[in-house]
Structure formats: C-alpha cells, structure tokens
Amino acid sequence: MPLFIVRHQHAPETCPAADPDHGADLLNHLSRPNVRKHGVTMRAEAVVRGEHTVYLIVEAAGQDQVLDFMAPFALAGSLDVYPASTCAGVVSRGGCGASDAPEDDAMPALDPEEACQQAIEDGLVVHRAHPLNGEISIPDLIGGIVMPNARFYIRNHFQIPKLDRETWRLRVHGLVDNPLSLSWRDIANLPAQSRLVTLECAGNGRSTMEPKTSGEQWNLGAVSTAEWTGVPLLEVLQRAGVQPSAQHIVFRGADSGLVDGHSSPVLFERSLSIDEARFSETLLAYAMNGEALPLQHGFPLRVIVPSWYAVASVKWLTEIEVIDRPFEAFYQTERYYIDHQVDGRVEREPVRLQRVRSLITEPAPHSSVERGELVVRGVAWSGAAPIAGVKVKLNEGPWLEARLLGDRKRHSWQWWELLTRVEVPGNCVIRARAADLDGRVQPESPEWNHFGYCNNALRPVHVVVR
Amino acid sequence: MPLFIVRHQHAPETCPAADPDHGADLLNHLSRPNVRKHGVTMRAEAVVRGEHTVYLIVEAAGQDQVLDFMAPFALAGSLDVYPASTCAGVVSRGGCGASDAPEDDAMPALDPEEACQQAIEDGLVVHRAHPLNGEISIPDLIGGIVMPNARFYIRNHFQIPKLDRETWRLRVHGLVDNPLSLSWRDIANLPAQSRLVTLECAGNGRSTMEPKTSGEQWNLGAVSTAEWTGVPLLEVLQRAGVQPSAQHIVFRGADSGLVDGHSSPVLFERSLSIDEARFSETLLAYAMNGEALPLQHGFPLRVIVPSWYAVASVKWLTEIEVIDRPFEAFYQTERYYIDHQVDGRVEREPVRLQRVRSLITEPAPHSSVERGELVVRGVAWSGAAPIAGVKVKLNEGPWLEARLLGDRKRHSWQWWELLTRVEVPGNCVIRARAADLDGRVQPESPEWNHFGYCNNALRPVHVVVR
Numbered sequence: 001m002p003l004f005i006v007r008h009q010h011a012p013e014t015c016p017a018a019d020p021d022h023g024a025d026l027l028n029h030l031s032r033p034n035v036r037k038h039g040v041t042m043r044a045e046a047v048v049r050g051e052h053t054v055y056l057i058v059e060a061a062g063q064d065q066v067l068d069f070m071a072p073f074a075l076a077g078s079l080d081v082y083p084a085s086t087c088a089g090v091v092s093r094g095g096c097g098a099s100d101a102p103e104d105d106a107m108p109a110l111d112p113e114e115a116c117q118q119a120i121e122d123g124l125v126v127h128r129a130h131p132l133n134g135e136i137s138i139p140d141l142i143g144g145i146v147m148p149n150a151r152f153y154i155r156n157h158f159q160i161p162k163l164d165r166e167t168w169r170l171r172v173h174g175l176v177d178n179p180l181s182l183s184w185r186d187i188a189n190l191p192a193q194s195r196l197v198t199l200e201c202a203g204n205g206r207s208t209m210e211p212k213t214s215g216e217q218w219n220l221g222a223v224s225t226a227e228w229t230g231v232p233l234l235e236v237l238q239r240a241g242v243q244p245s246a247q248h249i250v251f252r253g254a255d256s257g258l259v260d261g262h263s264s265p266v267l268f269e270r271s272l273s274i275d276e277a278r279f280s281e282t283l284l285a286y287a288m289n290g291e292a293l294p295l296q297h298g299f300p301l302r303v304i305v306p307s308w309y310a311v312a313s314v315k316w317l318t319e320i321e322v323i324d325r326p327f328e329a330f331y332q333t334e335r336y337y338i339d340h341q342v343d344g345r346v347e348r349e350p351v352r353l354q355r356v357r358s359l360i361t362e363p364a365p366h367s368s369v370e371r372g373e374l375v376v377r378g379v380a381w382s383g384a385a386p387i388a389g390v391k392v393k394l395n396e397g398p399w400l401e402a403r404l405l406g407d408r409k410r411h412s413w414q415w416w417e418l419l420t421r422v423e424v425p426g427n428c429v430i431r432a433r434a435a436d437l438d439g440r441v442q443p444e445s446p447e448w449n450h451f452g453y454c455n456n457a458l459r460p461v462h463v464v465v466r
Numbered sequence: 467m468p469l470f471i472v473r474h475q476h477a478p479e480t481c482p483a484a485d486p487d488h489g490a491d492l493l494n495h496l497s498r499p500n501v502r503k504h505g506v507t508m509r510a511e512a513v514v515r516g517e518h519t520v521y522l523i524v525e526a527a528g529q530d531q532v533l534d535f536m537a538p539f540a541l542a543g544s545l546d547v548y549p550a551s552t553c554a555g556v557v558s559r560g561g562c563g564a565s566d567a568p569e570d571d572a573m574p575a576l577d578p579e580e581a582c583q584q585a586i587e588d589g590l591v592v593h594r595a596h597p598l599n600g601e602i603s604i605p606d607l608i609g610g611i612v613m614p615n616a617r618f619y620i621r622n623h624f625q626i627p628k629l630d631r632e633t634w635r636l637r638v639h640g641l642v643d644n645p646l647s648l649s650w651r652d653i654a655n656l657p658a659q660s661r662l663v664t665l666e667c668a669g670n671g672r673s674t675m676e677p678k679t680s681g682e683q684w685n686l687g688a689v690s691t692a693e694w695t696g697v698p699l700l701e702v703l704q705r706a707g708v709q710p711s712a713q714h715i716v717f718r719g720a721d722s723g724l725v726d727g728h729s730s731p732v733l734f735e736r737s738l739s740i741d742e743a744r745f746s747e748t749l750l751a752y753a754m755n756g757e758a759l760p761l762q763h764g765f766p767l768r769v770i771v772p773s774w775y776a777v778a779s780v781k782w783l784t785e786i787e788v789i790d791r792p793f794e795a796f797y798q799t800e801r802y803y804i805d806h807q808v809d810g811r812v813e814r815e816p817v818r819l820q821r822v823r824s825l826i827t828e829p830a831p832h833s834s835v836e837r838g839e840l841v842v843r844g845v846a847w848s849g850a851a852p853i854a855g856v857k858v859k860l861n862e863g864p865w866l867e868a869r870l871l872g873d874r875k876r877h878s879w880q881w882w883e884l885l886t887r888v889e890v891p892g893n894c895v896i897r898a899r900a901a902d903l904d905g906r907v908q909p910e911s912p913e914w915n916h917f918g919y920c921n922n923a924l925r926p927v928h929v930v931v932r
Contacts, residue, residue: 017556023557023561026557028586028591031590047555048549055471085515087492087511094484096483096484096516143658143693144660144754188841189840191869191883194610230609287609288610289755375654375655405658406660
C-alpha cells in the first residue's frame with residue numbers, strides 16, 4: 001500500500017491534548033481498529049517535544065483516505081500529507097526521484113522476516129525462520145487451559161498464505177449431491193460451536209530420539225491448547241449431501257511447495273475416513289480464543305480434528321473433496337506414519353490419536369529449589385481418552401498420586417499438581433507419568449521410528465535442592 | 467525508551483539512492499539487526515516523493531545514539547533530530563507543552579503513557595488515560611469463553627502499582643490465630659485452582675442512564691471473561707485460623723489516591739462477610755488465561771469474587787484483615803451502592819451480584835446486512851444463577867428463542883445464537899433479552915440511580931437490511 005508522511009500542527013493555546021476528553025477522543029481515533037476502519041495502517045506517530053507538531057507515517061490506498069482519516073486533526077490545526085515510499089523502495093527503483101516498481105503477482109504470503117520477528121518477540125523458541133517453526137517454553141505455562149494465541153506453537157511446511165477473506169471460498173465437491181462454494185459470510189451464517197482442543201505436533205519430543213531422526217528437532221513444546229470456534233464439519237457435509245459411495249473426505253489447504261523426491265510442488269492435503277469425520281467432532285474453525293484465526297494458524301478457516309496429532313488439522317482450508325477410495329498424497333501416505341516390524345514384514349501405522357503424555361511445567365529443568373515444601377505441576381493429555389491420573393516420583397522414591405485440577409477434559413490437556421516436601425540437599429530427578437481412562441500409560445523410553453513421531457516417553461526434570 | 471523524529475535531506479544531484487552501491491549500503495545500515503546494534507529501534511521510515519527528504523521515527527536511549535547511528539546520512543546531506551513522544555504520552559501528561567510527570571518515590575507505578583499506548587494498540591476503547599480506563603469493542607468478540615488478556619477491559623481508580631514479586635508480601639492479620647506474611651513462593655506452594663469467571667464493572671452501561679450520572683461513561687464493554695488460576699481464599703484463611711468472633715474479611719490493594727471530599731489519600735479496600743467469603747468460591751489469583759497476571763490486572767495477586775461486580779475483586783492485593791464488625795471505607799460504603807426509596811426512607815443496597823444481562827455481538831450496530839439468512843449472536847450472564855435462555859426479537863416480530871452454545875456456565879458468560887431470516891429491506895431493530903435459572907429477566911429500561919450502577923436494560927441494535 002502507498003506510504004504517506006502526515007504533519008499536523010496546532011496553536012499552543014488550543015492544544016487538544018490539554019483537554020482530557022478531546023485528548024482521549026484523539027487517542028481513540030488513533031487506535032489501530034479505528035485507523036483500520038478508515039482503510040489506513042499506522043506505521044508510527046510522534047509528537048515533537050514542546051512544538052505542538054505531530055508526525056505520522058501511514059499506509060493507505062490513497063491520499064483521500066488519509067485526508068478523511070485526519071479530518072479531526074485538520075479541525076484542530078494545520079494538516080500536510082506527503083506521498084512517500086520506503087528507503088528500500090527508493091533504492092530498488094533507483095533513487096528518490098524514480099517511479100514505482102511493479103507488484104509481484106505470485107501467491108501473497110506473510111513476510112517471513114516479519115512473521116519470525118513477531119514469533120521471537122512473543123517468546124516462542126524458533127527452530128527455523130522459513131518455513132516458520134517455533135515451540136513454546138514449557139516453564140512459561142502457568143495454569144489456565146487455553147494459551148494466548150501469540151504463544152501457541154507454530155508449525156509450517158511452506159510459506160504462510162495471506163488469504164483475503166472477501167474473495168476466499170471453500171469449495172465442497174466430489175461425491176456430493178450439492179457441490180458448494182461457500183463464502184466467508186456463508187460460513188459465519190452456519191451454527192457455531194466452541195471446543196477446547198489441544199493440538200500437538202506428531203514430531204513433538206523428536207529431539208530425544210536415539211539414534212537421531214530427520215525432521216525439526218522439537219523439544220517438548222510443540223503442543224498448545226486453544227478454544228476453537230467454528231462450524232461443525234458435519235453441518236457442511238450435511239448441506240452438501242454426501243453420497244452413499246463416499247469413503248474418505250479430503251481437506252486441502254492453500255499452502256504448497258517443493259519437497260524432497262518430488263519435482264513439482266506438493267499441496268498440503270489430508271484425509272479422514274467417513275467414520276472418522278462423523279465421530280471425531282471435527283470443527284471448521286474461524287476463531288481461536290475469541291479472536292479471528294491469526295494468519296499463521298490458518299486464517300480464514302482451518303480444520304480442527306480433536307484428539308488427533310495436529311497434522312490432521314489442515315490450515316488455510318480452501319477445499320473439501322469427497323472420494324470413494326483411500327486418499328494418497330505426500331502428507332497422507334509418504335509422511336506421518338510409523339513403521340512396525342510384524343512377522344518380518346513392515347507395516348505402516350498412520351499417525352492418528354495423540355499418545356498419552358505428561359509435561360512437568362514446575363519446577364523448571366536445572367533450577368534450584370529450597371528444602372521444604374515443593375510443588376510439582378504440569379499438564380497431561382491423551383487423544384484416546386481423558387486422563388485417569390498422573391503419578392510423580394522424586395529420585396528413587398515411591399510413585400505419588402498427583403491431584404487433577406478441575407473437571408476431566410475430553411480433548412484438551414488437564415492440569416495436575418503434587419504438593420510434597422524435599423528434605424535432602426543435592427540432585428533431585430522428578431518424573432511424571434500419565435495414564436488415561438482406557439488404560440494407556442506413558443512408556444519409560446520412546447518407540448524409535450524412522451521419522452521420529454509420537455515420542456511420548458517420560459521426560460525427567462533435574463533440579464538441585466539447596 | 468525515548469522517542470525521536472529524524473529528518474535527513476540531500477541534494478538531488480548527489481542522491482545516494484541513485485547510486486546502487488551507496489544505496490545498498492544505506493539499506494543494510496537501516497536493516498533491523500544493524501539498527502539494533504546501535505541501540506536504536508526503528509518505528510518507521512519514509513522518503514517524501516520527489517523531495518529527497520527522509521523521515522525516521524526511532525527509539526533510542528538518548529540523542530547521542532541517534533546521531534551516531536545516523537552518521538552515514540549526515541555525510542550525505544543535512545540531519546535534524548527532534549526529541550518526541552507518542553500521542554498517548556502527550557495526552558497522559560496533559561498536553562504537548564507539559565513536562566514529564568514526576569516519579570512518585572513512595573509507590574513505583576506503571577508509566578501511564580506506556581500503559582495507555584498499549585491499551586490503544588490492543589484495540590481497547592480508552593475513556594481516560596490517567597487513571598487508565600478502557601473497554602472492549604463488543605463487535606470484536608468472536609466465540610470463545612475467555613478473552614485475550616490484552617483485550618480484557620481495564621478499570622483503575624488510581625495509578626497502576628508496579629510491585630516487585632520478590633519483595634511483595636501478603637499480610638493476613640486481625641482476628642486470626644496465626645498471623646501470616648506470605649511470600650510469592652508461599653502462595654505458589656498452596657493448592658491451585660482455575661476458574662472461568664466473567665468480571666463486569668458496576669458502571670458498565672452507565673452511558674445510557676437518563677438523566678446522566680457522574681462517573682466513567684462506559685458503553686457496554688466494561689465486561690470480560692478470563693480463566694483465573696490461583697489459591698482458594700479458604701486455603702489461606704484456614705492456615706491463618708479465623709477466630710469465632712470474626713464477621714468480615716477486608717481486602718486491601720496497593721493502589722491509593724485522592725478522591726473528592728477527602729483531604730488525605732484513600733486506599734482501595736473492600737470487604738466480604740464471613741459467609742460471602744465462605745460460599746463465593748473466591749480465589750486469590752496469580753494467573754490469567756495461563757499467563758502471570760498483567761500489571762494492570764493486579765500483579766502479582768488479586769482477589770476474584772466470582773459472579774460479583776468486579777469492584778469486589780481487589781487488585782494488587784497486599785493485605786487481608788479479619789474484623790468483628792461491618793467494614794466502612796470509601797469504596798465500601800461511600801460508593802458502589804444503589805439508593806432505593808422505601809416508604810419515604812432511602813435505603814442503600816450495596817452493589818453485589820452481577821445482574822442478568824445479554825449483549826449482541828453480531829451484527830454490529832449500524833451495520834448493513836443482506837436480505838436472506840441472518841445470524842444474531844452474543845453473550846449472556848447473570849451473577850445469581852446460570853442463564854436459562856435468551857430471546858431475540860426483530861422489529862415488532864415475536865420473541866424467538868436463541869440457542870445456548872455449550873454447557874451452562876456458573877460464573878462466566880455463555881454464548882448464544884439465533885439463525886433466522888430477514889426479508890424486508892429497511893431498518894431493523896434487534897433486541898435480545900436474557901433470563902436466568904432463578905427467574906430474573908432483563909428489564910426494558912434501566913433503574914436510574916445516583917451513581918449509574920447496574921444498568922442491565924435491553925440494548926437494541928439497529929441495522930439496515932439491504
């Protein structure tokens with residue numbers, strides 16, 4: 001968008017900022033949501049000390065939008081608006097006096113520099129800038145089921161599409177009676193649901209697999225919980241009218257790119273069987289913790305398959321296709337499976353439900369704790385069933401039953417805590433072990449597999465008792 | 467960090483951007499990592515079209531850092547550096563000409579400029595910069611029970627204390643067997659609970675009271691919901707050992723200041739009766755939506771009295787005192803009550819439980835909607851009981867029953883939605899009316915009272931059908 005420099009000056013005796021009500025009005029006028037309503041983006045504003053002169057650097061479609069937005073300032077004094085460009089723009093065009101360069105027509109995407117900078121400022125541990133992958137810092141978790149959107153882990157395979165909600169469509173086609181092309185408004189007009197769902201990357205914990213496997217070396221923080229709001233998948237399928245021959249539902253995102261072993265770009269696409277789609281409480285989500293989905297989490301619409309590893313929860317959803325056979329695609333059949341040796345043969349088990357797991361959030365690894373009262377806290381979850389209990393063990397002591405906080409959760413993690421005492425100074429190893437209501441228990445060590453998926457082994461935390 | 471406006475001009479014939487090498491040097495000089503090396507933060511930069519003039523808005527520890535960083539530009543032409551501040555800073559100080567507010571040595575406080583700027587950037591509608599009061603924008607609510615901390619409404623009576631968690635103590639004294647002085651660590655070592663609680667300012671909706679009353683003119687957005695994590699009040703009282711003669715529990719915050727009619731500063735302090743403390747599920751909260759309490763919401767510890775108007779939920783808690791008589795204090799007995807005329811006498815009813823209320827979040831007031839499908843959505847809550855139902859009426863049509871989303875909530879708002887149709891173009895007035903399980907129903911018009919509290923009247927939303 002074109003850039004402008006704006007200058008406003010007023011007389012000291014009529015300084016609007018000296019009147020609390022007028023001042024507050026101007027501040028609200030400058031607030032981001034209000035600025036946006038005028039089709040303007042504020043880059044920065046500054047008032048010269050003691051001179052009653054304000055400079056703004058803004059973006060807008062044109063000078064008229066800027067003049068319209070600045071009208072309250074024009075009433076209070078003088079106003080000058082100068083068309084401008086960035087230094088990079090000037091240099092790339094060949095000087096301050098040269099004219100504009102043409103726009104890039106390729107798929108609009110979030111600026112990787114900007115996205116990465118934001119993730120770092122929000123406190124994520126960034127593994128890779130492009131595609132952007134970052135995990136949460138476990139000791140930063142303090143109670144609460146949901147996590148702030150800015151601190152939710154980020155997992156991308158390609159660049160982050162920047163879709164326009166006004167022109168975006170969700171196509172529903174294949175074996176359906178009424179193929180659909182739904183606008184954003186159509187989706188918003190369908191019945192809404194909100195669900196608390198924990199998403200976990202199938203590669204979470206990969207960094208402790210021995211021998212090392214390829215793939216992002218996630219520690220433990222590729223997991224987060226949010227309250228997702230959207231339309232139940234079944235509402236959309238019902239309107240489309242799924243035909244009796246249908247077997248699988250394919251979800252296609254707007255993200256794509258080159259991968260090893262393929263000469264042309266692959267799409268990010270995944271499928272669920274009809275029964276999985278029917279019984280998984282899958283949501284097509286447009287909001288995350290009460291805010292529109294952030295770009296990096298799939299704006300404007302993403303799939304949320306509760307209790308599954310997050311690979312199933314396709315972001316930037318643009319297409320649902322109903323087919324009569326199992327789906328084959330790179331992220332469906334060439335990745336996200338575990339090889340098992342069965343009677344000398346290799347059998348592939350696709351990555352589906354999240355395995356039972358606990359994390360210790362407190363105390364922090366390698367911290368020192370005082371002798372006396374000690375609290376061990378954390379979260380636990382399992383895709384197959386609610387958490388039955390969490391046991392905690394200090395050094396070679398007995399397994400102690402932790403207290404589960406709040407009601408049992410079906411699709412999201414559950415907090416637990418153990419109030420205990422440590423009396424002996426020195427090293428202390430704390431272990432936590434979760435079990436679910438279907439009898440699954442966290443293993444002592446990970447089941448190694450080629451791509452390093454589904455590592456739900458115990459992860460001891462070492463502290464020093466002073 | 468101090469803010470500066472920088473202006474650089476050069477002659478057209480020596481335009482550095484016209485020389486590719488010199489131009490690239492300047493761009494690299496302006497890159498974020500390089501800027502940061504000079505101890506400078508770039509807020510924005512813009513070159514005036516055709517004028518060979520660059521403006522930068524930057525932050526730096528001092529003017530010397532800016533001059534040092536700008537040296538390559540000074541070589542290419544002129545350079546002017548002006549000390550500046552943000553618009554929020556100017557308004558919170560009382561005008562462009564006013565000087566910095568003096569620091570208060572007694573009580574470190576959050577910089578009002580910084581706090582106000584943050585609130586504005588986060589999208590709050592700011593009513594006053596100092597003390598900072600801001601409400602949420604209702605049409606920005608999209609599903610989800612909790613709201614992001616940054617978008618939670620802010621209500622202050624005085625400046626915002628900036629307490630140090632390491633030296634902070636919670637004193638528990640008065641009629642107790644074991645007076646306590648609890649450190650942050652002591653509090654963290656007690657059993658934790660998380661609760662979803664809606665807080666609402668007693669003055670929410672005051673702006674529609676006729677005749678006008680004094681006090682912040684809140685529209686409808688002085689209400690928000692969070693998941694609070696902390697220690698049940700009863701855990702602390704149990705450890706202190708409340709004596710049989712105890713009648714009331716006083717909560718004292720660290721905030722204080724001058725109020726009308728009092729010559730010396732008053733403290734922010736409130737009380738609950740022993741029974742209210744026992745049965746209200748009151749929490750001493752240190753986390754909000756999984757993050758440490760933000761400064762403006764009471765860091766490090768605040769009271770959360772579920773279902774009560776938020777005045778009871780004392781922030782920056784430093785003291786709990788147990789007494790044997792009703793408590794008298796400015797915010798307990800001189801404010802936050804409603805006058806009733808009973809048999810010619812005036813009776814004061816203290817502000818306690820939130821009255822039953824609904825908000826329409828969608829469609830937005832004064833928006834235009836298309837003929838055909840229409841969704842009306844919103845939230846509803848009542849301090850006395852869960853919401854029984856919400857009815858919606860379009861123009862003079864019948865009251866239609868909306869659908870409640872999710873489980874019934876005890877202490878937090880509940881989403882509802884009505885999927886309907888509008889066929890007639892023109893003005894449409896949408897009304898929503900909530901009822902709770904104890905039979906309370908929202909009134910058509912507010913009960914006027916001197917301070918403008920507890921206005922839970924219907925609030926029609928006007929839209930235009932195209």
